[in-house]
Amino acid sequence: MDNNLRVERAKADITQQELADAVGVSRQTIYAIEKSKYDPSLELAFKLAIYFDCSIEDLFEPDLD
Amino acid sequence: MWLPAKYNFLLFIVPALVYPIAGLLVGEPFTDPTAADLVLLPAVMVLTSNIGYAFKSQHEKSGVVDERDTRNIDLALTVTGMVLLVSITVIYIGYAATSDIVPTEMDYLATAGVVTIFLVLGGTEAYQRL
Numbered sequence: 579m580d581n582n583l584r585v586e587r588a589k590a591d592i593t594q595q596e597l598a599d600a601v602g603v604s605r606q607t608i609y610a611i612e613k614s615k616y617d618p619s620l621e622l623a624f625k626l627a628i629y630f631d632c633s634i635e636d637l638f639e640p641d642l643d
Numbered sequence: 644m645w646l647p648a649k650y651n652f653l654l655f656i657v658p659a660l661v662y663p664i665a666g667l668l669v670g671e672p673f674t675d676p677t678a679a680d681l682v683l684l685p686a687v688m689v690l691t692s693n694i695g696y697a698f699k700s701q702h703e704k705s706g707v708v709d710e711r712d713t714r715n716i717d718l719a720l721t722v723t724g725m726v727l728l729v730s731i732t733v734i735y736i737g738y739a740a741t742s743d744i745v746p747t748e749m750d751y752l753a754t755a756g757v758v759t760i761f762l763v764l765g766g767t768e769a770y771q772r773l
Contacts, residue, residue, distance in 0.1 A: 603709040610711060619710050 580639040584612045586630045601625040644700040645693045647708055649716050654692050655685040728756050 587597055587608075594608040601622060610616035618626070627634045646654070662684055663676045696708075731753050738745045 603711070607709050607711040616711050616714075622710060 579617050579641060580614060581611060582637055582639075583608070583626065586632070586637065587612075590630065597626075597629070600629055644697055646696045647713070649713065650708065651689050651693070653716065654689045658685040658688050724756075724759075727752075731756060 587594070590597075592600075594612070595605045598605045598608045602625070603622065607616065607618075607622075611618055623634050623638060627637055630637065645651075659681050662680055663673075667673055731749065734749060735745065735753070738749075
């Protein structure tokens with residue numbers, strides 16, 4: 579699954595660690611999501627969307643092929 | 644804050660399984676481990692890891708345990724279960740190909756594996772349907 583997490587984080591001007599602390603995960607998890615190596619749970623996806631004040635669809639783009 | 648139960652389970656079970664074969668890996672002859680060997684070292688591992696994690700949790704805002712780690716552990720345990728079940732099947736085939744009698748312990752392991760599969764499947768199905 580592709581995502582715009584890195585872009586949104588850059589817009590918000592926060593570090594991976596700060597985002598990780600805000601949503602209650604490790605920095606490594608934020609890194610893995612940004613690199614598309616890990617798809618977050620629905621719960622974490624909602625937390626990220628709420629943090630950036632956007633919808634989940636704005637953050638994540640599923641591969642439907 | 645202590646480590647989640649899944650971590651404690653792994654911290655106990657992995658050293659307990661590794662200890663008996665550790666000598667073989669460094670070329671030493673196999674010696675039967677004592678019950679203390681199989682319990683003491685894993686218990687120390689669990690205790691020190693929990694103390695370390697509790698200390699870290701108190702001094703850092705974000706923990707080292709989150710859903711990604713948990714999912715990775717789930718995957719590792721799933722693959723381990725599949726490998727063990729395939730191994731048991733292969734061993735049974737090996738016994739079937741010879742005239743040797745299958746040890747009772749193997750039957751216990753196979754029974755535990757099959758019963759666990761049905762219990763987990765049945766439990767999750769029931770939970771999701773009721």
